[in-house]
Amino acid sequence: MKLHVNGKVHEVSADPDTPLLYVLRDDLGLNGAKYGCGLGQCGSCTVIVDGEAVFSCVAPVSALEGRKITTLEGLGTAEHPGPVQRAFIEEQAAQCGFCIPGMVMRATALLAKEPHADEASIRKALQPHLCRCGTHMRIIRAVKKAAKA
């Protein structure tokens, strides 16, 4: 099947009931999205599909043919980070980093809809995401920074 990821079309051979997360990591080598729970409870697998933040661990790949998928790798590179990634770097908003790609994706989807989202909106948007290291305050500062930019 054909998957549209980060602006490129990939020909992928996978069972229709494979969650997108497995295809991204195992078939396409895009390791930004992480397996945290496999249940849609932690947010670390979050990607963007047609502008909406989606848990890729519970997104059947058969449902996503022809839809525009964006992963962390599509937002920028280490040399040229995107605006949300830059804000996270400037605020040093990461400890172990496991939750961060999901946080960045959700924040990106939010700011595309609400470019100047306030703290209440940011907190509401990030509510489904878990961070075990306790980086929450830096993450919020980073998203606020990206919102003001």
Place this chain on the structure above:
Amino acid sequence: MTRNWIPAYVGMTVAALAISACVSTDTSTQAVAAKASFDPSLVQRGAVLSAIGNCRSCHTSDNGKSFAGGVPLRTSFGTVYSTNITPDAQTGIGAWSEADFRRAMREGVDRAGRHLYPVFPYDHFTHVTDEDDRAIYAYLMTRPAVHAKAPANELAFPFNIRAAIAIWKARYFKPGPKHYATRGEYLVDGLGHCGSCHTPRNLAGAEKSGQALDGGEAEGWHAYAINEKSQSPTPWTVEAMTGYLKRGYHAEHGISRGPMAAVTDELADVPEPELREMASYLVALMASAPKRTPTPPASLAGNGGAALYAAACASCHDDSQPLPFGGMALPLSMGVAGESPLNLLNVILYGLPPAAGSTGPVMPGFDGALSDAQILELAAWMRARFTRNGPWPDLEGALRKARKHGAEGSRYAAGGNGMDPASIEEKR
């Protein structure tokens, strides 16, 4: 003799004025007891009765103070805002006597003598006994007074003319109180006003007579039939129903969401024997159901729902963990077996976030992850695969309805209705 008629006339006038003051329909001269004078055990009983009657849900707005009103109640005639029933003298019921309160409950008339919109379910509250009205009054009059005026109702002509309600009442409202065979029936039909959601309504917005508890709708969610027409795959027992009402879920039946979440949040504070009475009545109604013959399922040819279910749902729902640790076992779920697919679609679209500030089950929403066509496919697949109830007649229409209620649906997807933390504290 001619000089004596002046004092006599003055005397009669004074007497007439005195008499007319006593029979005045303006009850403001009747004494309103001071807070401290209410007997604590009466107040406590009132708290329990108020939880069964669920005053809080309709009279407390999101992030608002308890009982201060301002909740928009949308009807097909427009929006009516709930009033402030805290003991504030200017904006609440602080100046209301017990008789005023009882008249509102019994007759649907406020202190000034105006008809109340039947969105306040006095068609049920009319059956609440004088004793229970007294206790509820004592409870409400001892709550913190909040100065808050409800927004003006948004009703088009002629519905904005309160006097017109008299016509509705003449046709559809019969003041009580009725006498019931069991306490359970009294709590369900009177104070609990379950029929307000669980009974279908006619075009005039009145409950259809002869169809009590046959199933109805509330705020974008379907309220299932809870009488002999119940479609529950597993027959309810009194124990199960009591537990469901108390805890807000049952591993073999489902989870209380939508406006029912606010109901079970309140019932959590009601002593179990009262809930058991209500459960006994409802289970007895359900037990009189005729034996159901299975209906053949729709064909699943061309339906890709199996793959969607395996990837999107199975990791939680085919887990061996029962509620609330794992997803509901869907063959047992009312969402899939029920007469309407609306609740299932609400949950697929918007998920089940936990209530703000409390722990609870978390189901992600799939709006955005799955397209409409895929959601319809998935719902049809689950119906055919997990039930013997035959296909739903209008899945597309139900999905349109679920989308129309959008944000409101997700407001109720969370348990509770976003009450301010202070009022949650005072409940405890």
